[in-house]
Amino acid sequence: MGRILIVEDEPKTLEALKKALQPLGHALDTAGDGEKALAMLEKTAYDLLVTDLMMPERTGMDLLEALIGRGSRIPVLVCSAYVQHDALKGLGRGLRVEVVAKPFKAAALAAAAQKLLPP
Numbered sequence: 684m685g686r687i688l689i690v691e692d693e694p695k696t697l698e699a700l701k702k703a704l705q706p707l708g709h710a711l712d713t714a715g716d717g718e719k720a721l722a723m724l725e726k727t728a729y730d731l732l733v734t735d736l737m738m739p740e741r742t743g744m745d746l747l748e749a750l751i752g753r754g755s756r757i758p759v760l761v762c763s764a765y766v767q768h769d770a771l772k773g774l775g776r777g778l779r780v781e782v783v784a785k786p787f788k789a790a791a792l793a794a795a796a797q798k799l800l801p802p
Contacts (some may be wrong), residue, residue, distance in 0.1 A: 717741025
């Protein structure tokens, strides 16, 4: 069993993300913004990061740039209503990144997460 960090500032969406990912059987931790997520990533090893892009404190893009700067290899599932695939090009420098647009279907989100999680 692995560990997933979900970063989402909207409580209803956070609950939907947790509900979609629970059937995968991994431990789920949550953060309401990128700043808190970075602190959690320093203390705990995660198998997958699921993040929104538009959040207070640090955006999802800021979070990904910080991970790249730290040489992190954690796979990332971006789940956002503000997905611009052109903006994400090149972002995956050293990171495996998948994108699921909001509103999302639980099955599609779980399938994308499963694709990124280690076997």
